[in-house]
Structures are given as structure tokens and as C-alpha cells.
Amino acid sequence: MDLIAAGAGAESARGLNSAEVASPCIAVCQMDAAGVFCTGCWRTLDEIAAWSRLDAPAKRAVWQAIAERALA
Template identity: 50%
Template sequence: MTAGSNAGDRESGNANIAPVPSPCIDVCRMNRAAGWCEGCLRTIDEIRGWSSFDEQQKRAVWDAIDVRHAQLIAEKKVPT
């Protein structure tokens, strides 16, 4: 093992992976109809739990945000 390496990270495949950043953009306004924050597209439970989520859970939230963003884009498209 080299200095500074973490055996647990290597075993889980997370070696040299940067921490998952928060999606918060300081536009904190919940859209009641969608159930998501209008800024970051997270649910209130995702916002509340973010600081206690592990990296895998945080990546799962980002995946859900990508799906929600695609939904919003699709809803705003005007048929030609």
C-alpha cells in the first residue's frame, strides 16, 4: 500500500474519486406541484438528508436530478 492510499476506497472502487458536490445553487424555493426545489430539483427529503448521505446516495440524487431536468425540458418543448 502506498502512502496516502485508502484500502477501503480501493476495495469499493472509489479510489481517486472527488467528493460528490451539492447541487444547491442558492435558489431555495419548493415547487409544490412537482415536489422539487426550483433551484436544484431535489425533494425536501433529499435536501434534508444530503449531509448524511454517503457518496453513492449523493450520486443517486444527481441521477434523479438528471431525470427531472430532462422531464422539465421535455415539458417545455413546443411541438413543431
């Protein structure tokens, strides 16, 4: 969870005007027991599949969702 928080913080610090948003992938690709989230990056399968097509604001929204999931 600390890696997720650090990544979310880094993306926030990068600023809303930055066109580049780092991927949350940490190469630990395994779904949780319920099959909802990747246990490495806390994204859903839909978020993972769509990542390369998302614009910067949408990627930041995924990062925000990840941060909220990590806190739950």
C-alpha cells in the first residue's frame, strides 16, 4: 500500500498540466481473491486494459481511485 500512496502522491506533485502520467503497474500482476483488483497496482481489469488509451486526466482519475481503494 505504501507504493500505491507514493505513486499517487508523485502523480499529484507532477501537476495537472503534465501530459505524462506514470503507470501504476509494479509488475505484480495477480488478481485478488474476488477477481476485482490487481494486487500489485489496485486497478480493475477494465482500467488495466484501457490504460494506454486514456488521456492524462482519466489516468489521474484512475490514480485517485487507486489511492481510495488502498485506504479502504
